Amino acid sequence: MDPSRRTVPGAQSVARAAALLRLVTTAGEDGFSVADLARRADLTRPTTHRLLSALRREGLVDQDENTGAWIPGPELYLMGTVAASRYDITAIARDIVRSLAVRTEESAFLSVRRGDETVCLIREDGAFPIRSFVLSEGVRFPLGVASAGLAILAFLPSHDVDAYFERHPELAEKHGAAHAEPRLRARLRDTHARGYALNPGLIVEGSYGLGAAVFTRSGHPQWALSLTGVEFRFSPERVPELGRTLLAHAHQLSTRVAAGAR
Numbered sequence: 284m285d286p287s288r289r290t291v292p293g294a295q296s297v298a299r300a301a302a303l304l305r306l307v308t309t310a311g312e313d314g315f316s317v318a319d320l321a322r323r324a325d326l327t328r329p330t331t332h333r334l335l336s337a338l339r340r341e342g343l344v345d346q347d348e349n350t351g352a353w354i355p356g357p358e359l360y361l362m363g364t365v366a367a368s369r370y371d372i373t374a375i376a377r378d379i380v381r382s383l384a385v386r387t388e389e390s391a392f393l394s395v396r397r398g399d400e401t402v403c404l405i406r407e408d409g410a411f412p413i414r415s416f417v418l419s420e421g422v423r424f425p426l427g428v429a430s431a432g433l434a435i436l437a438f439l440p441s442h443d444v445d446a447y448f449e450r451h452p453e454l455a456e457k458h459g460a461a462h463a464e465p466r467l468r469a470r471l472r473d474t475h476a477r478g479y480a481l482n483p484g485l486i487v488e489g490s491y492g493l494g495a496a497v498f499t500r501s502g503h504p505q506w507a508l509s510l511t512g513v514e515f516r517f518s519p520e521r522v523p524e525l526g527r528t529l530l531a532h533a534h535q536l537s538t539r540v541a542a543g544a545r
Contacts, residue, residue, distance in 0.1 A: 296334070299324065299326060299330070299334055300334050300337070300338060302324050303320055303324055303326075303331065303334055303335060303338065303344075304338065304343060304344070304359070305423070306320055306323050306324060307320070307344050307353050307354065307355055308355055308359070308421060309421050309422065309423055310352070310353075310354065312354070313350075313352060314347055314350065314352030314353050314354040315352060315353055316351065316352055316353070317331055317332050317335065317351075317353070320335070320353060335353055338356070339356065341356075341358060342356045342357050342358030342359075343355075343356045343358050343359050344356045344359070345357070371404075372393075372395075372506065372536075372539075372540060372543075373393065373404050373405055375536070375539045375540070375543065376393050376404075376405060376506075376536055376539075377393075377405060377407075379508070379532050379535055379536050379539075380392065380393050380405045380407045380508065380532075381407045382532065383407070383508060383510065383528065383529065383532045384407040384408060384409040385409065385410070386528050386532075387409055387510055387525055387528055387529075388409040388410045388411040389409045389411060389510045389511065389512040389516065389525070390406060390407070390408050390409055390510065390511050390512065391406075391407045391409065391508065391509070391510055392404075392405060392406050392407075392431065392508065392509045392510075392511070393405040393497075393506060393507075393508055393536075394429075394431035394432070394494075394506065394507050394509065395505065395506050396426070396432075396435050396504070396505055396506065396507075397423075399425060399426055399447060399450065399451065400423045400424060400425055400426065400432070401423065401424055401426065401429060401431045401432040401435065401507065402421065402422070402423050403419060403420050403421060403422045403423075403431075404420065405420065406419050406420055409512075411512065411516065424486075425451065425454065425457075425458070426447060427447075427454065427462065427467050427470075427471070428454070428458050428462060428485075428486065429482060429486060429492060429494070429509070430480040430481065430482040430492035430493055430494030430507075430509045430510075430511075431480075431492075431494040431507035431508075431509040432494075432507070433470060433471070433474055433480035433482065433494055434474060434479060434480040434494035434495050434496040434504070434507045434509070435494075435496050435504045435505075435506075435507050436471060437471045437472075437474035437475045437480065437496070438475065438496045438498075438504040439504060444468075444471065448464050448468075452464075454467065458485075458486075459485065461485045462485070477526065478495065478526070478530050479493055479494060479495040479526045479529055479530055479533075480492075480493065480494040480495070480509075481493055481522065481526075482494070483514075483517075484514060489513060489514045490511060490512075490513065490514070491511065491512060491513070491514055491516070491517035492509055492510065492511045493509060493510045493517070493522070493525055493526060493529050494507045494508070494509040494510075494529075495507060495508050495509070495526075495529045495530050495532075495533035496533065497533050497536045497537050497540065498537045498540070498541075499540060499541075500540065500541040506536070506540075507533075508529060508532055508533045508536065509529075510525060510529060
C-alpha cells in the first residue's frame with residue numbers, strides 16, 4: 284500500500300468531533316439539538332451523541348439543562364483566548380470595520396479564513412435602515428460563496444485554488460449553479476483584476492456583497508473586509524465608489540497587520 288494513502292488511526296473520529304465543534308460554535312446562544320447536529324454533520328444520532336458526550340467530558344461543549352441543546356463549553360473559551368493572541372486581529376480591526384460602516388452606511392464585516400471556509404468575526408451596521416442579514420458573527424461560508432471568501436480565494440496561489448476545487452466538487456449542488464467551477468473561476472478572475480469581489484445576490488436574492496482581502500505580513504490572504512446591503516444600494520454607478528472605499532480600508536488593515544508582524 285502507498286504510505287501516503289494510509290489513514291491515520293483515529294483521524295475520522297477527530298474530523299467528526301471537529302465538525303461538531305464548528306457547528307456548535309455557529310449555533311448562537313440557543314444551541315443545537317442532537318438531531319440538528321446529526322443532520323448538519325451527516326452523522327447518525329448515536330454517533331453524534333457519543334462524540335458530544337466525549338467532548339463534554341473534556342469541557343469543549345456543554346448542554347443546556349432546560350432545553351437539552353448543545354452549546355460551546357468553558358474549555359473551548361479558554362483555548363480560544365490563548366489562540367487569539369496569535370490569530371485574532373479584532374482588536375486592531377474593529378475601528379476600521381466601524382469606519383467602513385460609517386463611510387458607506389452599509390453593514391460592514393471582518394471575516395477570517397479557517398481551512399476551506401470563512402468565519403465572520405465582526406459585524407458593524409451602517410446608518411441605512413434597510414439591512415441584509417445574510418452575515419453575522421460566527422456564520423461560516425465555503426470559500427468562493429460569500430464575497431469575503433471569494434476575495435480570499437481569488438488571491439490564493441493557483442495550485443491552492445485548483446486543490447480547493449478538487450476537494451469541493453459539490454459547490455454547485457449545495458449553493459446553486461452560479462457556483463459551478465467554470466462560473467466561479469470567472470468570478471475569481473474578475474475579482475483579481477478588479478481588486479475586490481462582487482456577489483450580486485447569489486446567496487440571497489436581492490442581497491449584494493463586496494469583499495476585499497486582508498493580507499498577512501508575508502502577503503497571504505488570511506482575512507477579508509466586506510459590505511452587504513440591498514440591491515438598489517449596490518447600483519453599477521455606486522459599486523466602484525464602494526469598492527474604492529473598501530479597498531482603502533482593507534489596505535489600512537493589512538498595513539496594521541504587517542506592523543504587528545502577523
